[in-house]
Amino acid sequence: MTSQTVGKPVRNRPAGLRGRARRLLREITLPAVLFAVLALLILAPVALVVLSAFASDTPRPGNFDLSGLTLDNFVDVTSAGSLKAALNSLAVGIGASALALLIGGFLAFVTARTNVYWRGFLYLVGLLPMLLPSYVGALAWSVLGSENAGLANITLRDLGLPPFVDVNNIAGLIVVLALYYAPYAFLLIHGALSLMNPDLEEAANVHGAPFGQVLRRVTLPLVTPAFLGAAVLIFVLTIENFPVSQIIGGAAGVETLPTYIYRLMNSTPSRGNEAAAVAIALVAVVLVVTALQRRMLARRTFTTVSGKGMKPRQIDLGGWRLPALLAGLGYFVLSTVLPVLALAFVALHDSPYIGTVLGSFGKPDAFTVEAFADVLDSSIAQRATVNSVVVSVAAALLGTLLAFAVAYVVQRTKLPGRQPLEYVSMLPLAIPAIVLGLGLLWTWLIMPIPVYGTLAVMVIAFVAAQMPQGFRGVASSIGQVDRDLEDSAVMHGASRTRAIASITAPLLRVGLTSTFLLLLMLSMRELTVPLFLFTSDTRLLSIVIFDDFDNGILQRAAATSLLYCLVILALSILSRRFGASEQR
Amino acid sequence: MKVDVHGLTLKYGDAVAVSDLDLTVNEGESLVLLGQSGCGKTSTMRCIAGLETPASAVITIGDQTVFDSGRGINRAPNKRNVGMVFQSYAIWPHMTVFENVAFPLKMKGRKKAEIGEAVHETLELVGLDHLAERGASLLSGGQMQRVALARSLAMQPSVLLLDEPLSNLDARLRHRLRMELRELQLRLRLTSLYVTHDQDEALALADRIALMQSGRIVQIGEPHEIYANPKSASIAEFLGVDNVIPVTPEDATCVQLTATGQKLKVEPYEAAETLRLCVRAEDVLLAAGGAGDVNALPGTIVSFAFQGSTVAYRVRVGDGLELDAVQMKSAGPLFGMNDAVTVSLPARAMRVLPAEVAA
Known part of the structure; x- marks a missing residue:
């Protein structure tokens, strides 16, 4: 091309360099x-x-x-106390995520893909515990479920039944955490199940797979990323959760890494350097788990969302419609109803000392x-x-x-x-x-x-x-x-x-x-x-x-x-x- | 206004999207950048618009230098007075049709009454005046396309850039809008640069076509010129030549089919390392029977398809070599599967070309 219109007179300073430098400066x-x-x-x-x-x-x-x-600070990381805390943390993280996935996955499946009774309500049940900060839930459960003064056991005694509820141990900690982190699993898995392009399933069906096989070979593998994602997210959230461990585990002396860090910081004199060393161990665990998840998902792509807003196929639960509803309601009672009732009961009771639960409803001025x-x-x-x-x-x-x-x-x-x-x-x-x-x-x-x-x-x-x-x-x-x-x-x-x-x-x-x-x-x-x-x-x-x-x-x-x-x-x-x- | 691009090189990281490209769009000319996706045509356009920053280039619009890597000039896109119709139309969904078209005038600080008049005039031009107050998200694809065009026309740009503006429309609408666009363009004589991968669109809309392959312009010329005389086999193939066959040179007017060894008389050609014989399907003649003279090859019908006014055949003429042929329905007897035919290749209709344009 000719350059007649291009050939402007070039000035004699090295403006190119300066221009570039100015551009870089502006960009940076x-x-x-x-x-x-x-x-x-x-x-x-x-x-x-x-x-x-x-x-x-x-x-x-x-x-x-x-x-x-x-x-030296890392010597403490390998001490018995901190190893115990680390093991507890791992047990709590694994146990709570498994249980939360079970609950959340179940609710997600029945609400996204089946004709369970009260489907819309069960969807709310899956989300509702998110509104309860986990430490409020923990507080309620410690009111409800401690071995001697717990409202659950007092009620059982009122009814003449043997008390058996005790949350102040590692199993209780796992259950309470699972109750309040199940909604994360619910949300992620529900999203994957309901946004999945139904063509993918119908194609398997047309190509000869019976219903059960479609579920096993197409549907479940396609929600794997959501499932894994939820598992890692919940594991990370529960392993680093401080308040629930402190409230539920504190009474029983079950220490996890976060509560251990908190205790190191609050001891006199404060042992901040050791706390920092333990913190690094905790971060390391989290990083390893997230890296593992990335590797597992990097091998394949899972593009399932069609964006067409088609309605996925619904499964007829038949005789299981009612049991599925009852299971969902059971979760609702444990995660939301009982804790809120317990908090209300304690807040409204006239004295902090509660001898009887059922008896209080007979007394005229028991509530204030x-x-x-x-x-x-x-x-x-x-x-x-x-x-x-x-x-x-x-x-x-x-x-x-x-x-x-x-x-x-x-x-x-x-x-x-x-x-x-x-x-x-x-x-x-x-x-x-x-x-x-x-x-x-x-x-x-x-x-x-x-x-x-x-x-x-x-x-x-x-x-x-x-x-x-x-x-x-x-x-x-x-x-x-x-x-x-x-x-x-x-x-x-x-x-x-x-x-x-x-x-x-x-x-x-x-x-x-x-x-x-x-x-x-x-x-x-x-x-x-x-x-x-x-x-x-x-x-x-x-x-x-x-x-x-x-x-x-x-x-x-x-x-x-x-x-x-x-x-x-x-x-x-x-x-x-x-x-x-x-x-x- | 005249647009001049000199020595344009654009890189994305290490990948070179456009390399040392020169291009001039004359005043009042419609130039079409034609090429496959990824050849750098849209990148070239975005450099002129100012939406990409080239590694090096001198770009002038009219007598104003808008980009000069040597002198550190890089005029902001909004100061270049360049109109652009995006492939996605980019109609702002939170505004009405009127507000969309009025936007560039508002940016120019025009008076309200003046804007109203100009917008209605432009909307009339594209036949959308009755939709002025409609919300832009409620328009159909064709309407959005017209609004996008009106919006760019309203600003009276020095040059209008169009980035595959018809590619999101269905075939019939595309055809109609193509005609309208050409009409408008011939009437307004606006300097425009049009990017497309559709050869029919390019042939219909261009005063000149610049063909791009892997970041450079390989051929530039008027549509009929390029259609008749592609510079390389890959350009010919891109322009819809159905049969592109590897050949080896014999002498100045004879080549040998590499696959079968048959010799063909051709017009004189220029020597190159790899040669291809290019012939359009409509120039391949079929006759019944097995005999033939010069440039006649015995063949068998492999498949055929009725296409309305024509019939398309695929003919096997030897091991691993099949040719496409198209015949007018009335031109002769219709052949069936496995019929033996004679394929004649008139020397005048064939062209021996290098596989690629030399760098």
Whole structure:
């Protein structure tokens, strides 16, 4: 081609180089700023935990001594106590995930694919326990199921039956965890079963497989990824769960790695370096399990979702319709009905000492709303409520904004450093909450900015801990908006910023709102992350409940828990409504 | 306005999508970039739009340099005044038809009354004025396509880019819109660059066609020129030549079929390392019986298909060599399976070409 119009006079400075350098500088600014923010939020805490595990002193304000690096802390990891805790953790993780998968998988199958009685209701039964933070469930079960003073056994004695319920042991811990993590299995497996392209099953049918074979050779293998995903997720969540282990296992002296870390931190003098070493062992377990899952799934692809919204075939349960319903109801009673009744009973009972359950209903003044009045009146609870709301709203807002910025850069640009941004954003998934809490504590202790002991540090902690959920939420909704829509605005004269503001953001409104509500909900429920960070002025509702229980103020703990559940219920109805409008 | 692309190289990581490409679209010309998917045609277009950043290039639109890697010039896409119709149409679902078309004018800071007038004028041009207030998510595919076109026309672009704009429509609608597009384009004489993998679309819409293969332009010229004289066998095949057969040279006007050893008289050809004989199915003549003179091969009917005005045959002429032939229904007796036929290949209809255009 001729270059008559091209041959502009070339100026005599090496502008090419300078131009390129300027371009690079411009391109790198945004990712660099985001990376710095994420590094401070997530990498610094993780790094401090790792360093502390090798140091002889924990980080303190203005001082973090790295001179005495040592492996001594790991001696404790191999001590009898910590090995016992590790074994307990493994048993609890494996047992609870197996049981949760069984419950969740069963409910998912009958509600997605069969004509079980009350199908719609059983679907709700599968989801409902999500509204109960696991430590509220644990609290209720410790009220219900302790060997001597448990309401279940008192009722049995009232009826003249031998008491046999005891949750304060490792089996009880497994059952309680499974009850409250089964909904995760339910959701994932139900999704896979109901979104599966029915053509796949019909094709097997047409090609000669009888019904049972279709199920075994096509349907079940296709839900394997969902099943495995749920298994790993629940294993990780239960093995790192602190409050349930503390509440249920604490009374029986069943120690798991998270409670062991907590005890090391709370002993006098605090043994933070050893806690850090144990934390690393816990992280290692989590990483190995997630890596295994990736390897198992990497070998095949499982594209089953057709997006056509066809209705999968329904299986006729025949004589099993009723037994299946009863099994589902059994789970409903254990996970939701009994715990809520127990909390209500304790909160409303006139005295913390309960001699008889059935007998109380005969006495005229056995019930009083005093405990509720107490809670509503108490300055601690009021303060905690305000704190919880302020922290959660701020964390959800900032978290959504940060997630949007990061997800936009990762998904929509070709800027350098996109991959690391994504990795760091997802990192907290592999860090147990108690470990992240530990790291956040040390990070903001040594930071020259005075945020430690304020609500701001809580907000920072929540933004860091919930970055993966926020990133995933925003990234998936950005993925649903065709990038051409924004590019076309730019082609038609809008600047990139203007195009984001007038096209992309409005189209993402629903996705951003539901991410915000999800983060709000997670922040409201979180107990473990702020556990090392609160002071008497910055207690959150979750912490107040945990404290009250720890100090034996059961009635108030139960009353606060119930009110707390109501708040969470309201929030989730709100987010469901926004989530539903996404379908339009 | 005239568009000039010089030395365009685009890389995705280590993969080279476009390599050292030169291209000029003259003022008022409709140039079609034709090629298979992955040949770099859309990438080339996106570089002109400014949506991709080339590793090196000088791109000018009119007398304005919009990209120059040497001098560090990279004008933002919104400052290039380039209209673009996306393959997905990219109609904003949260706006009405009117708002979609008004958008570029609003960005230019036009007055409200002026915008209203211009939008209605443009919508009339594409026959959608009655749908102005309809929500854009309620449109059919064909309507969206017209809105996308109207939106780009409304901004009075220096050059209009169209990225496979008809590929998401069904065949009949595609055909009609193709005619409308050509009509509009002949009337407005807008400089435009059109990307497609459909040769019929390219032949119908182009003033000139630039054929792309693996990141470079291998042939450029007017549609009838390219249709009649493809530069290589792979271009010929892409343009719908049904029979592309490996041959070895004998002398200046004779080649040997590599598969069967039969010799054929051909027009003079240029020597190249690998040669292919290219002949369209409609130029392959079939006759009953076994005898024949020059360029006649004995064959057997392997399969046939009735196609309305024509009948397509597949004929085996030797070990591993089958030819496609198309005959008008009225041209002779219809053959059946396994009938012995004589295949005649007129020298005038055949072309001996290099397999690929030399790099």
